[in-house]
Amino acid sequence: MIPDIPNPDSEPVSFANDRDALSPSFLDHLQSTSREVHLRVEGGRKLHGDVTLKASKNAAVALLCASLLNYGVTKFLNFPRIEEVTRMIEVLESIGVKINWRDNNTLELRRPKKLTLENLNEEAARKTRSVLMLIGPLMHDHEEFDIPYAGGCKLGERTVKPHQYALEEFGASITATDKRYSVKVDKKAPGEMTLYESGNTVTNNTILAAAGVVEETFIQAASCDYMVQDLCYFLQKIGIEIEGIGTPLLRIRGLSRIKKNIEYSPTEDPIEAMFFISAAVTTDSEITIRRVPFRWISLELIKLKRMGIRYTISSPYKAANGHVDLADLTIHRHEGKLSALPDKLHPNVWPGLNPDNLPYFVPIAGIATGQTLIHDWIYESRAIYYAELSKLGIKVELLDQHRVHVRGPSELVKANMSCPPALRPASLLLIGMLAASGVSILRNVYVINRGYEDLAARLNLLGASVEVFS
Template identity: 55%
Template sequence: MTDDYLLRIGKLIRDARQHRGLTQAQLGEALATSQSAVNRIEQGKQNISLEMIARIGEALDSEIVSLGYAGPMHLRVTGATKLSGAIDVRTSKNACVALLCASLLTTGRTTLRQVARIEEVYRILDVLGSIGVKVRWLNDGRDLELTPPATLDLAAMDVAAARRTRSVLMFLGPLMHRTEHFTIPYAGGCELGTRTVLPHLTALRQFGLEVATTSGSYHATATPGVSPTRPIVLTERGDTVTENALLAAARHDGVSVIRNASPNYMVQDLCFFLEQLGVRIEGIGTTTLTVHGLPEISCDVDYAPAEDPVEAMSLLAAAVATSSELTIRRVPVEFLEIELATLEQMGLDYDRTPEYPAANGRTRLTDLTVRPSKLTAPTDKIHPMPFPGINIDNIPFFAVIAAAAHGTTLIHDWVYDNRAIYLTELTRLGADVKLLDPHRVLVQGPTRWRASELMCPPALRPAVVILLAMLAAEGVSVLRNVYVINRGYEDLAERLNSIGARIETFRDI
């Protein structure tokens, strides 16, 4: 940018900040930067990226500042590239959003370490901030402090932010202990077909929560003193369903038994967090959880969520797709063991270090070094199962892996109505992917990838799969409107660039 533009942008930012009544230090805190950096920006003495302008616009709620950012973000990928070196897996976004919702259980302060700075987290923080929770980033923006008010202002909830994330459903469990009547908007998120909320409502009804769904919102009424008369049997072994039941049980004055519970990674992280709040839980990691709830929770809590196994799988798939040698550090191996066993059968060459504990002291980590391998298609189909089976979110990554293998692979994505359809977009990059029905695809490999320009699929994991295939494709590819990737991954393009990828971000201005 020219000095003239920098001065003009700086003046816009200063005027917007003053209009909001913020000091330079307060704006710096919201941006996870320093007061002096904000001062340099406002004086036009600091080069500033479009991404930073966008973040400032969001922090100041200023359309003037965000005019230069109005268009969606795109990625320009130059391939084929070889990845090399090492990369750390970051904390789980699915665990982080559950823990943000769980912070409503205590009247004390919650500190979360190494929080994923992604759109999904920002949307939940927007909702929490709108109802009165004080949100503060610490330690250069890596840690997060949440301080609840004495009384939540639920009438002021940021409806627009709440509609953009399905995770807002997990407000039902904790809010039923804070007020007898409340409303939350219908949940959004990825476009994965119809996903019923009935299992949530069935489980929470046994704690006295009744929900009417009208006018685009869930209208909830909580009846105090209602207790489950028998074990709660979840009608689906879903992650968020289990988490909602746990959040309701945590503040229930008594013992609750939850059967057919998900033992998946984000559920275990939530259990470890609840234990630090003083809630005793038996059976963590199994399908039967016995929760000894507390009627009041007022303690402060400091917790570090574990690393994300799905991010680890995506980095592993990147190495396979580009036929690269890559070390992936801090892999939560307990939640990837079936995936790794399947890949071993396909011929993957890799090493793993001895296990060591995550920062939460409970989750088992290892470092994986993946090497170029001649893969063959598996003899059986690839399909998800509840933990400890192949994680449903890891299924799409097997499409790009199968495209690199010799032979035909059947992938059966039976959980979601539409997601398998998005995998057929790989054909535009040279893959041989045949859709058998809305849940099943046949992938024939190996693939000679070719560059192309695509619109980003509206589902997170298929979108990342397209990006990984572009890394392997000779030439320049363009992936347009990557908001959905930013919902689930922090700085993915920059981090891939750090290990050898060539990805540029740009916008149509």
Template identity: 50%
Template structure:
């Protein structure tokens, strides 16, 4: 079995065990093995024979492998509980995605340390494996080793996996250096309305890439004689647009100037990784990047992606709405300053524990904070995202559940996406008063008298987690159905919240 398959089967076994309300020790006793062996199985670190799978299926009274492809995973949440304790912010989903795509630039071995083991990463590794890239989770770790073949086999690409993520669009920049002509399946991912790919194509035309979209594919042709003759001005200060331009510039043996670049956290991580590849980049953290590319990258490199400010905001929001005191460690403060300042203006209090320190990448600034429970009031002005260093676009939805907790009326303006604001109205099932003003704006009246409910998970990552947070605040038993979209961006979020005192159980309808 591949490491990725073992990981997914292990997760399924863990979910089935919890559904049967068994401990690891109890399952171990039924299998006549040790608790540590069950732990390795559930972590995807134990090879499994068909005989072992059959014994596990019998012990759990479920067909382990068959269920995996047929029934969605749900959450049962007993809400209204206080949280307490300490929790680390894990490494960034979006940085992981950028770094995985960057590995396509390197002919040598790339090792990503402490990578987020999430579904989005699984989808990308499936695509990489299908085109000949060897990926291997190193034993007893979350370190991913990536080794490319001499030539990628794009004809063998796993299109099912590719269509489940918009990340496939970020293959354009790396692949234009390797092929004169190629095609990629149309991208998928979160359902957030029409998001044009034109800014990507505009940026990459400077490197000779021409793309036509038809019949479910991006058909790409590359004129290798075309190279940037003037600064590239991005028509959108987007994170992935900037990353695609960086991929293209990294293997251009000359200087590329990129204006209106995103200076956001995942772009900075990508720049730091490219520098390890030997690419010099001036202006990291600003909107103008000067990239001094190289003809070839062929070296063994390891890189540590930094911590996730979106997960940090998730944990802060969980503390606020459950009125809890928790210590959140490894918060990337540079990318949380606006959010915390807004919350302070609403009345939130928190302590900074100890001194600032740096992430394992040697660059990103981290702090530990302890939240203090207390009432909040609605802000006087609307809350809206802006490109970094403004409020992060992905952190805006968390202010919906916070506003539902606060006293007064709050307006959120989500100008980036057509559909995401609509999904926030699902909080109404939990007792919130969220009024959709137009496809981009909601008005939220607080405080909320939370109540338990059963809700189908929205098809967008952050709104789905917002519903989960509302359920943590709501007394009684709530059910959130089909949480695949949450697993795309968070690693074991339910387990980690349970360690803080939440009561979240996974189950499948079987």
């Protein structure tokens, strides 16, 4: 759903709820958002070999926003070339940031002394919810500015009130006018504060606001999730003092101005790891997933183990940022010997089961013997999209807008379908098609390209048969 838009003739109101290896041919698709891209999937094949994870989508967009704090040159190494990043780059370029892609997915950013916020690319901004995280860094050197309503996945009501409440503590006054948020800033140091909601983007926005305050900010109820940790590690590298990373209690002492030439590598994506795990299990295949931030999916792996999935993990090694533990994860064939869990599957804040990983249990539950209750309590609409898997033969019973029963084992069948307007549910259809015998068509995969880089080519290297066409 889109944000509530006030009548343009009405007075401004308080902050509104938000409802709501690259081949040249693939790069051409990536650069054209007006052109619908589709996938032709010949399913029923066993996957094999190994795949290396790309950097985290959710960390990447937060880091792009954080780059505005630095007046020096920021280089991000091994950065994901995905639609969500492209939209944020279009926004940053429109306000004057010089951005260049270098070899090996290195992204170089140079912000000007003065940003031209009046030129902000609204079309690109409205396609990503990440634009909200611009408020935190922009409020340090702008007393007044506008941000378009945020877009992104349509997952039901996704309130932006927590952003308002948090940024008010730093002196931001935010009102909703016609299709935009107007921000006025009378900057102050909040000292100690508690977040209204432990959301990831809310926490990131608050951290970015605190990064420009020289007095100490003590934040309670912060998200501990992987994207927040990655942001904190980057900020530490540019000189921000942060204590409590990975806990709900953060102490931050910022800087009034930062000018530093730095390089930083975001950590590999645990959600992408779960995509490939789900693809391997649903197709009953053995693959190795390299550079997995395994501690960030430890609960998911325990749940899978209790269902009968066998896997092995290599000895751990450090990510390029020097902080996160990685390992190579091999998923072994189960040969149909999976059982449904006796208790429900539901998401929670880290170290709970990641909300973006929960959907990948749906096709897995569909091939396990028994009935699984999946309770997606965070989003009002996402469980509804799970029912689309029934068109591929998975037995999904929608109980209400948050809960589904999945019964297995199911025999998957080919289908011709369009992607729902949400990244994870859309990628579930691709997983189901990989497992279904015959040729399936998945239409308008822009939403998948928002979060996954060159996915068709990488699946083909694992033995799949996925053709991109338009």
